[in-house]
Amino acid sequence: MCNFERGKRWxxxxxxxxxNPVGIDNKAVGWIGFSNCVAGNVAAVVxxxxxxxxxxxxxxxxxxxxxxxxxISTMWFTAQIQEWVVSTQTLLVVAISLNGVFKDACSPxxxxxxxxxxxPMKESMSAGIIVxxxxxxxxxxxxxxxxxxxxxxxxxxxxxxxxxxxxVSAFVKEAYKRPSAFFDTQTNNG
Amino acid sequence: xxxxxxxxxxxxPLPSTTPKLSSKKHYELDRRRFFVLxxxxxxxxxxxLVWFSFSSCDQDIMSSFFGPLASQANINLxxxxxxxxxxxxxxxxxxxxxxxxxxxxxxxPTVMKLSVxxxxxxxxxxxxxxxxxxxxxxxxxxxxTFAFCCYHICAILNAASGPLIMGSVSLLSATWFSEEExxxxxxxxQTSNGLGTTIGFLNPILFDIKDSTIPxxxxxxxxxxxxxxxxxxxxxCIPYIPSKPDHPPSRSQSEKANEVGxxxxxxxxxxxxxxxxxxVCAILSGVSDGWQGCFQSx
Numbered sequence: 001m002c003n004f005e006r007g008k009r010w011x012x013x014x015x016x017x018x019x020n021p022v023g024i025d026n027k028a029v030g031w032i033g034f035s036n037c038v039a040g041n042v043a044a045v046v047x048x049x050x051x052x053x054x055x056x057x058x059x060x061x062x063x064x065x066x067x068x069x070x071x072i073s074t075m076w077f078t079a080q081i082q083e084w085v086v087s088t089q090t091l092l093v094v095a096i097s098l099n100g101v102f103k104d105a106c107s108p109x110x111x112x113x114x115x116x117x118x119x120p121m122k123e124s125m126s127a128g129i130i131v132x133x134x135x136x137x138x139x140x141x142x143x144x145x146x147x148x149x150x151x152x153x154x155x156x157x158x159x160x161x162x163x164x165x166x167x168v169s170a171f172v173k174e175a176y177k178r179p180s181a182f183f184d185t186q187t188n189n190g
Numbered sequence: 191x192x193x194x195x196x197x198x199x200x201x202x203p204l205p206s207t208t209p210k211l212s213s214k215k216h217y218e219l220d221r222r223r224f225f226v227l228x229x230x231x232x233x234x235x236x237x238x239l240v241w242f243s244f245s246s247c248d249q250d251i252m253s254s255f256f257g258p259l260a261s262q263a264n265i266n267l268x269x270x271x272x273x274x275x276x277x278x279x280x281x282x283x284x285x286x287x288x289x290x291x292x293x294x295x296x297x298x299p300t301v302m303k304l305s306v307x308x309x310x311x312x313x314x315x316x317x318x319x320x321x322x323x324x325x326x327x328x329x330x331x332x333x334x335t336f337a338f339c340c341y342h343i344c345a346i347l348n349a350a351s352g353p354l355i356m357g358s359v360s361l362l363s364a365t366w367f368s369e370e371e372x373x374x375x376x377x378x379x380q381t382s383n384g385l386g387t388t389i390g391f392l393n394p395i396l397f398d399i400k401d402s403t404i405p406x407x408x409x410x411x412x413x414x415x416x417x418x419x420x421x422x423x424x425x426x427c428i429p430y431i432p433s434k435p436d437h438p439p440s441r442s443q444s445e446k447a448n449e450v451g452x453x454x455x456x457x458x459x460x461x462x463x464x465x466x467x468x469x470v471c472a473i474l475s476g477v478s479d480g481w482q483g484c485f486q487s488x
Contacts, residue, residue, distance in 0.1 A: 122361060
């Protein structure tokens with residue numbers, strides 16, 4: 001959440017670098033950036049609807065799927081930056097937007113699975129701890145910001161996504177502890 | 191309604207992964223849940239709008255409006271109160287709950303009222319110097335050290351409401367929504383925070399703030415008027431929103447009513463799955479933030 005605004009600013013910066021040379025002014029860049037952010041917001045809600053309607057109690061699979069798609073988008077973006085594959089302005093914007101869309105789609109799933117895992121503790125405890133850690137990571141990044149290097153961070157982002165997917169696959173065991181009218185309690189569908 | 195037999199699930203021979211359509215019970219859903227979610231989303235959205243108001247325009251525009259005190263360092267501090275106070279607020283909540291036995295620390299009605307109070311107080315406090323400048327046609331009111339104290343206090347109050355609101359997204363959906371709507375409700379409640387910044391992204395376009403010239407810069411005040419007005423909306427709604435629906439919307443809520451006192455005995459925070467999940471979430475967010483930050487300077 002708190003990281004979000006910086007996300008907007010870097011996106012605006014990146015888009016203006018990419019798009020200004022091809023004759024698209026800052027106002028249009030603003031709207032393109034806005035559209036990207038809306039896409040992320042919509043993706044989060046759509047993932048919620050899909051989980052409720054189609055993939056109930058499949059949070060782990062959904063998280064891994066979304067993170068894998070985010071990883072592929074990031075790898076594609078990195079490959080374009082390194083000129084290993086065809087790179088155009090449009091493709092760069094598409095790659096970076098897909099990364100955002102899949103990461104945003106993941107967010108509500110983390111909250112809901114965490115709530116299931118620590119039931120019968122209140123849902124505000126699980127979400128509260130997540131928000132606390134998100135704030136902590138934002139706080140750490142304030143201090144690390146000036147030490148980070150763009151080129152290396154592309155690989156770093158890919159690596160972290162890969163490790164995160166491995167960790168979720170290996171160590172997160174789904175447990176749906178909230179009583180359900182549809183499923184047995186304590187069911188694992190992982 | 192809510193006459194589900196808890197033994198039914200134990201006796202049911204179907205595999206656990208198969209939805210038991212025959213045992214599906216219809217819990218009575220309160221129509222007001224959409225209103226509650228909407229009000230919550232407005233509050234959450236505005237929290238983020240208030241949070242980054244000072245960063246939504248270029249620094250030179252802000253320093254033209256707010257004077258020399260609106261340096262990049264000061265603007266960054268206004269932004270960084272978010273994570274700093276956010277962490278402290280949660281620690282305070284946790285301490286009150288587990289060490290002072292303040293039972294309603296994490297309850298939805300308490301959290302909502304507190305968040306609305308912080309939001310309205312903060313939004314109007316920072317509007318005060320801007321309002322005085324407009325009323326007396328004197329820009330110095332909004333550029334004084336006192337004015338910046340107001341802006342910082344507002345940022346701190348608003349930052350304190352952040353974890354209260356964002357920490358309640360799952361609780362809100364569990365309290366008001368059925369099992370089949372819960373993830374969607376959580377997604378809407380959670381993403382409304384991001385929507386705040388998405389809308390705020392358009393501040394310069396919406397209010398036609400193009401450059402550091404006087405007519406353009408004077409419109410910066412509209413950002414602050416708008417957030418103050420929006421903050422009042424949830425306040426007006428509070429008297430009409432009950433603390434919970436008349437009937438539990440799901441089995442987990444109906445059974446929870448009988449579980450008073452079990453929370454403390456059921457500390458699940460050390461569960462490996464839970465710890466890995468929340469750490470992954472935080473690390474991913476932090477590294478993404480750092481990665482994106484690298485492009486800011488490109």
